[in-house]
Every structure is written in C-alpha cells, then in structure tokens.
Amino acid sequence: MPDMEKLILTCELSPGDIVMLTAAVRDLHLAYPGQFLTDVRTSASQLWENNPFITSLNDDDPDVRFLKMNYPLIHHSNTRPYHFIHGYHQYLEEQLGLRIPVTEFKGDIHLSPEECLWMSQIQELGIQDNFWIVMGGGKYDFTAKWWNPEFYQEVVDHFVDKILFVQCGEQDHWHPPLKNVIDLIGKTDVRQFVRLMHHADGVLCPVTFAMHLAAAVRPKPEKPPNRACVVVAGGREPSHWEAYPHHQFLHTNGSLSCCNQGGCWKSRCQQVEDNDKKDLDLCVQPVEIQSDLRIPKCMQMITPQDVIRRIEMYYEGGSLKYNEPAEMKVS
Numbered sequence: 001m002p003d004m005e006k007l008i009l010t011c012e013l014s015p016g017d018i019v020m021l022t023a024a025v026r027d028l029h030l031a032y033p034g035q036f037l038t039d040v041r042t043s044a045s046q047l048w049e050n051n052p053f054i055t056s057l058n059d060d061d062p063d064v065r066f067l068k069m070n071y072p073l074i075h076h077s078n079t080r081p082y083h084f085i086h087g088y089h090q091y092l093e094e095q096l097g098l099r100i101p102v103t104e105f106k107g108d109i110h111l112s113p114e115e116c117l118w119m120s121q122i123q124e125l126g127i128q129d130n131f132w133i134v135m136g137g138g139k140y141d142f143t144a145k146w147w148n149p150e151f152y153q154e155v156v157d158h159f160v161d162k163i164l165f166v167q168c169g170e171q172d173h174w175h176p177p178l179k180n181v182i183d184l185i186g187k188t189d190v191r192q193f194v195r196l197m198h199h200a201d202g203v204l205c206p207v208t209f210a211m212h213l214a215a216a217v218r219p220k221p222e223k224p225p226n227r228a229c230v231v232v233a234g235g236r237e238p239s240h241w242e243a244y245p246h247h248q249f250l251h252t253n254g255s256l257s258c259c260n261q262g263g264c265w266k267s268r269c270q271q272v273e274d275n276d277k278k279d280l281d282l283c284v285q286p287v288e289i290q291s292d293l294r295i296p297k298c299m300q301m302i303t304p305q306d307v308i309r310r311i312e313m314y315y316e317g318g319s320l321k322y323n324e325p326a327e328m329k330v331s
Contacts, residue, residue, distance in 0.1 A: 017071075050112045
C-alpha cells in the first residue's frame with residue numbers, strides 16, 4: 001500500500017472562510033479515503049477541534065507538502081453559478097490534480113460527545129434553552145455589511161414575549177447594545193460560540209461568520225435538522241455565492257444600479273481611518289442614519305417588517321415553536 005500524502009493547509013483569513021475550508025478537507029478525505037494525512041495552520045484554530053480528518057503533522061517533516069489555500073473563484077462570483085463552498089474545493093482540485101465533489105452544502109464543524117451534553121451559557125443563567133443568536137453589528141473592516149441598529153431593535157421588540165434573543169459579537173467590533181436581549185458581546189470565544197450555536201434555534205445576522213456557522217454546526221437532536229437563519233444581506237455579495245438552502249436570505253441584487261450585475265463587493269460605507277485600502281472602497285449609495293453612521297442603501301431598503309416576516313415563517317410552518325413568556329425569565 002503506498003504511503004499517504006502529507007498535507008498541511010495554511011490560511012490566515014476570517015473564521016467564516018475557515019468554515020468553508022473545513023468542507024473542502026472533509027470532501028477530500030471522503031473522495032480519497034486513506035490517501036491523505038491532513039493538518040492545518042489557520043486562524044480560528046478552535047474550529048478544527050474534534051475534526052476526524054485532521055492529523056497532527058510536523059512542520060519540519062521533509063515529506064510534508066504545504067499548500068497556502070485561497071479561493072480565486074470569488075473573482076468570478078458575479079458571473080458564474082457557484083457558491084462560496086466551491087471556492088476552496090476548486091482551488092484544492094487544481095493544486096492536487098484531483099476531482100473533489102462537494103458532498104454537503106455546509107461546513108464541517110464537529111462537537112465532542114461531552115460538548116453535546118453540556119448545558120448552554122443560557123441554561124447556566126437559569127433560562128429555558130430556546131433562543132436565537134443575533135449579531136447586531138459587524139467588523140470595522142467591512143462596514144458595508146452593517147444594518148441599521150434601530151431595525152435590529154424593532155425586530156427584537158416585536159418578538160419580546162415569544163423569542164429570546166442572545167446578542168453576540170467580539171468586544172472590539174461594532175455591536176451597539178440592544179435592549180430586551182441576553183448580552184454575550186465579548187463573552188464567547190470561538191469554541192464557546194460553536195457550542196452556543198449547537199443550542200440555538202436560529203440566527204439573525206448579516207453575511208458573516210455566524211451565518212456560515214449556523215449551517216455548519218449540527219442542531220441538538222430534538223431540534224429541526226436545519227437551523228433557522230435570517231440573513232440581512234443587501235447587495236454587497238451575489239446571493240447565490242452566499243445563501244444556504246434553508247436560510248431566509250434577504251438580498252437586493254438587481255434592485256439598484258450598483259448591484260444590478262451581481263454584488264458590488266464594496267468594503268465600507270464610511271471611512272474607518274485605519275490606513276487600510278478598504279477606506280478607498282466606499283459604498284456609492286450611502287444613507288445617513290446619524291452624524292457618525294452611514295448604512296448602504298441596499299441594507300436600509302430591507303425593513304424590520306421584512307425580517308420579522310421571515311422569522312415568523314419558521315413558526316408558521318411548524319419548524320419552530322414560540323417560547324411561553326414564563327420560559328424567558330431568569331430563575
């Protein structure tokens with residue numbers, strides 16, 4: 001039997017990108033079982049915990065082949081009918097000279113049996129385990145993904161006696177605090193967020209890491225097999241590049257001149273003044289919300305009522321059940 005090829009895949013991109021890379025690693029091993037030993041050197045290393053396709057390899061091993069991973073397919077995303085999940089697959093195919101079919105329309109995040117038995121951070125507060133995660137902000141490097149924070153608040157207030165929202169996000173990102181939510185901003189590392197996602201009924205977010213994780217992390221056995229997710233996407237990305245089949249993906253592609261041929265791919269709606277070239281890549285149709293905040297018109301066009309309706313559909317269809325008011329009180 002020939003020796004297995006040793007690969008170390010490297011990538012320093014965002015956690016959302018790493019979720020997509022987990023799918024490529026999964027499908028490489030499913031297509032060619034027993035032919036590769038694979039390790040990774042990436043950001044968000046906690047996303048690889050418990051992954052059965054990862055083998056610890058030594059960087060100094062002369063038999064190891066290093067591959068710096070990327071997804072050049074993104075440069076054709078406006079014109080070619082592919083999803084983000086195909087990006088790393090196609091690049092790995094080119095590097096290895098192999099065909100690697102996509103087997104599942106989601107990333108490949110694994111929880112240990114012990115993690116699946118742990119209570120959620122919400123249960124630790126004495127609250128029943130029925131909640132949605134809300135990402136009511138975003139990173140400063142991509143301010144063109146931000147939605148009006150007042151709109152997030154309107155959605156939360158509409159469901160105040162029916163759905164418990166848990167606000168998450170990194171402390172050093174832009175996350176205006178919402179009312180009537182459980183505040184976990186800055187209180188979850190990547191692995192804790194994975195475990196929180198395992199317990200969550202749904203996710204409300206822009207196009208971000210949480211959206212990809214919502215699809216990649218399996219729900220609890222008693223939950224629906226596909227987690228609810230409502231994505232406020234606007235027109236920055238072409239919808240087919242980002243949307244998952246079971247998500248409600250609210251986009252405006254084709255509605256404005258700036259995203260009529262796909263996504264505009266603009267980075268920011270106002271300058272951050274961090275010496276990043278993204279400050280020169282500004283939205284061409286900004287809407288001023290307040291003196292220090294502008295939102296892309298494509299995002300402002302998506303109303304709280306649009307989002308409320310999409311959330312309600314999961315309940316009207318019977319996939320989810322609203323909380324009783326008593327369930328949402330801290331004991």
